[in-house]
Amino acid sequence: MLRIEFQIRPAGISSKFFAIDEQVTSLEIDNALPVTGGSVFLSLTVQFAADISEESLSSQLPNVRIMDMSEAGVTQHTYYLNILTDLSDASVLSLLTENRAIPHRIVCQHSYLEVVASVCDWNHLKEVAGTIEDEHGPLELVGTTQTESIGFPLGGNKIKQSMSGKLSDKQLEVLETAYRMGYFKVPQEVTAEEISKELDISRSTLSERLRRVEHNLCALLFGPRT
Amino acid sequence: MTTILLIKSVDQQRTVREAFDSIIDADEPVHFLRLPTIRCLGPLIQEINPMIEYGVEYTINCLPEGYDVADLVEFAVEVDADRICIGISDRTVTGKARIDDLMESLLLDEKLSGDIIVGEDIIALEELEYET
Numbered sequence: 090m091l092r093i094e095f096q097i098r099p100a101g102i103s104s105k106f107f108a109i110d111e112q113v114t115s116l117e118i119d120n121a122l123p124v125t126g127g128s129v130f131l132s133l134t135v136q137f138a139a140d141i142s143e144e145s146l147s148s149q150l151p152n153v154r155i156m157d158m159s160e161a162g163v164t165q166h167t168y169y170l171n172i173l174t175d176l177s178d179a180s181v182l183s184l185l186t187e188n189r190a191i192p193h194r195i196v197c198q199h200s201y202l203e204v205v206a207s208v209c210d211w212n213h214l215k216e217v218a219g220t221i222e223d224e225h226g227p228l229e230l231v232g233t234t235q236t237e238s239i240g241f242p243l244g245g246n247k248i249k250q251s252m253s254g255k256l257s258d259k260q261l262e263v264l265e266t267a268y269r270m271g272y273f274k275v276p277q278e279v280t281a282e283e284i285s286k287e288l289d290i291s292r293s294t295l296s297e298r299l300r301r302v303e304h305n306l307c308a309l310l311f312g313p314r315t
Numbered sequence: 316m317t318t319i320l321l322i323k324s325v326d327q328q329r330t331v332r333e334a335f336d337s338i339i340d341a342d343e344p345v346h347f348l349r350l351p352t353i354r355c356l357g358p359l360i361q362e363i364n365p366m367i368e369y370g371v372e373y374t375i376n377c378l379p380e381g382y383d384v385a386d387l388v389e390f391a392v393e394v395d396a397d398r399i400c401i402g403i404s405d406r407t408v409t410g411k412a413r414i415d416d417l418m419e420s421l422l423l424d425e426k427l428s429g430d431i432i433v434g435e436d437i438i439a440l441e442e443l444e445y446e447t
Contacts (some may be wrong), residue, residue, distance in 0.1 A: 091431065094411050140352075205409070211422065211431040211440070218423055230419040232411030235433040 090239065092193070093209050094231040096201040097221060102131060102153070102178040103197030109149040112138035114166075118195040120178050120243050129176045130156075136167040146170075153178075156223060164258075190217045191242050203231070207239055255305050262300040263288065316340070316397040321417075322349045322356060329436040330402030331363050336431075337399060337441050341370035346394050348387070351380045384420035388427060392445050396402070398429075398437060399440045412438055 099107055106113050113135060120132035143158045154173040161167035176183065185192045185206050190213070210216045214233075221229050224312040256264070266288055271278025285295040308314075318339050339345060345365065349356055356375055357359060365371045378386050391399060399421065405413040412433050415420070421427060421440065430441040 092411065094407060094409070123432070212428055214431075215423060215428075221330070230414040230422060232407040232409070232413050233431075233433055233438070234411040235431075 090211065090236050091233055092205065092207045092236045092240070093208060093214060093216060093233045094203065095218070095221075096203050096229045096231055097181070097225045097227070098200070099197050100225050101218070102133070102172075102174060103181050103202055105150055105153065105178065106135060107197065107199070109146070111141050111145070112150075114138055114198070116197045118179070118182065118243060119169075121182050123176065124173065127176050128173055129169075129179045131172050131179060132169065133170045133172065134161065135170055136164065138166065139309060140166055166221050167301050180224060181221065183240065184218065184220050188217045188220050189213070191239055193240055193243065195243070226251075255309055256302060260298050260302045263290075263295060267299065316343045316377045317346070317394055317395045319348050319387075319399045321346055321387070321399060322353060322359070322403045323404065325353055325356065325359050326437055327402045327404075328359065328362055330400070331359065331386065332426070333434055334400045334439070335363065335365065335371070335437045337434065339369070339371060343371055344394075345371050345373040345395070346390075348390060349375065349377050351378055351382065355375075364437070366439045384417060384424055387417070387421065391443065396445055397441070397445065401438050401440075403427060403434075403436050403438060429437070436438045 097165075102118070103116050105241060106116050115134075115136045117134045118131060119134055122130040124130055141157055146158070147153075147155050150172075152175060155170060156173055157169075157171040159169050161169060181202065182192055182202060185204070191207040192204065193207065194203070196203045206217070208217055216228070218228050263284075267273065267279075267284050270284055272281070272284060281292055281295055282297065285292045288295065290298075316339075318334070320334055322331075347356055347360070360373075360375070363369075365373050374414055376390065378390070387399075390396075401418055401421075403412040404415075418438065422431070426446045427443060428446070429438070429443040432441060434441045
């Protein structure tokens, strides 16, 4: 089985969001549920350049019904949205599933829509790519990897939602930097000293923040300490 | 099985080693195919020493200036290649092997089919079949 990452130009619901007056930074489809009558229920994480109200958003998305909208909390100007819209607004998702590919991530950022999906093999990859290109124009393959497991369809952002409010921006920054620099790899690819220099904080501050992150993650997994 | 090893850089020792260590069997013919941007494969071949260390016969060829995927496929048909190996020179932030333009054209070429294996430093297109 192959996991593939490709880019196409924005389509469907992402095009609609990126066309509104307020600047959208990114939009991710977290979940989708087809509804009878040619509609689809979509869960989205949308980051704007500034705060936005549900009224303002509704008025600019005439054929989209916003069922629920809440602030993400941790990241600024980011909202979780549950919307009801036409099935054609999730056409990339539909094309993937119609062609038996498993969609894992659909994120739109300005000029492109980035999709991560699983396909069975090379022929399946060509079949899926061909169908997407027929509907949405040129597709650019970005990367691939071989995988044993099929993985979870979409919903990769769910853990971030669960963590919403559990970690501060500074704790998230420390965690992400440490992760990106290879601090959690075995063997470690970077020392605590190097991370603290990168973040311009002391080693003790770094250590404290990482321990708070670990504590909060454990609290989320195992509940409060008795 | 006949193998084409596409060489995009003279620093692809790891790619070539992975191909010989885990993909290509002894006595199988190998065609090193270099991009026109690479002048000489001498140091790379000397370091790997395919004939003595791996017992394979090899040739060295070059893609023409201004090459495209058709030139690569034409060469593959000419030598009746069963597999094409291409080095992984970069990875995406999520660890996937980054696909360059040539690789993308190969993967999406309607005339080519087979299996794909993604290794540590190499992508191998195996059991190639050509539609004429």
